[in-house]
Amino acid sequence: MKNKKLVMIPGPTPVHRRIQNQMGRETVAFKDPDFVSDFKEVLHDLKELWRAKGEVFIVAGTGSMAMEMAVSNLLQKGDNILIVSHGYFGDRFIEICNNKAYQVDVLSSEWGKIVPLSVIEEKLKEKDFKAVTVTHVDTSTGVRAPVKEIGALLKGYRDTLYIVDGVCSTAAEEEYIDDMGIDILFTASQKALGVPPGLMILWASPEAMRRREQLATIQDYYVDFNKWLPIMHEPSKYFGTPAINMIWALKEAVEMIKEEGLEKRFRRHEKDAFAIQKAIEALGFKILAQEGNRSVTLTNAIYSEGIDDKEFRSILAEEGVVVADGLGPYSGKLFRLGHMGNIDKHIITSTLSAIERTLYRVGVEVEFGQGVGTYLSNVMK
């Protein structure tokens, strides 16, 4: 019998039937009054839920486009920017910013670790940075940055705007924009929101909007705040055709978050992640992210000696679970297990059970139930 495959990669994440159904709806005109009111509602809810005083943008595109949108609206050629990188996606900002001819300073950590706060503090004293970028959860390492603490630090640097890449964290890791001093937070639909890929969501603080005003014109067209702002204030206006069905899908995902409660959703992710990580360790894997800096959205599990990555992942897929491969220096050495968004204990126990069966099939001694049991005993108590 062929299994339904669980997509347990760090995005796209499993899409709930309620959200999928929105994708199948008959597409209407973008000025359709019902659609306009749906669009308004989702914009309003996103601001309120994440406690944002400024603006929110929903634009068709991926997380990488949001990265570009963030910096393009805050900096000009020659401006100083500090990039705090905990892996592959932190590094992506280096390329984006170099292409735009900003003056780039980078603080990188060893993969699995974070850049200490004291190092960031010292760096900030060196020059006048127009912005700092931090990846809340770097998907390549599974490391969570201390976003709140960095935000507190930056309160002493009024001219330095705080950009947080929340693509692998927003709607799972605790994030409140104003409380944390964030100027720009962005995510993409396919990660912890559990919507298919295709939309980016970006929040901008009043300070970020003021900076955009000071720049007058920018070189970028599609990602210009000023082009989209009138639409975000009045969605019946036109700039670029909104991704109607995607926006409905996002609205459904936001409805589901409201039903669950955002705070409860953060706590659910914390509890599940802790229990999953214990289970993964009980099954003999090592976790790349050091304890204390592990994300709640994914776990990067390093293979023990003798397990072949390709064989492991292909057998696991036969057992019904798709996981992602390692990136950069960890290619072939680990698998990345996403556990964010609209998943539940059914999905997680099935996933852990499939990992146990896979270990057995690749010839690793495994006590059946060890992973599932460890998970349940941690999550149920």
Ligand SMILES: *Cc1c(COP(=O)(O)O)cnc(C)c1O
């Ligand atoms: C996935 C991801 C991105 C890129 O998002 P795309 O939608 O693939 O462009 C950026 N940052 C982080 C942290 C991510 O996990």
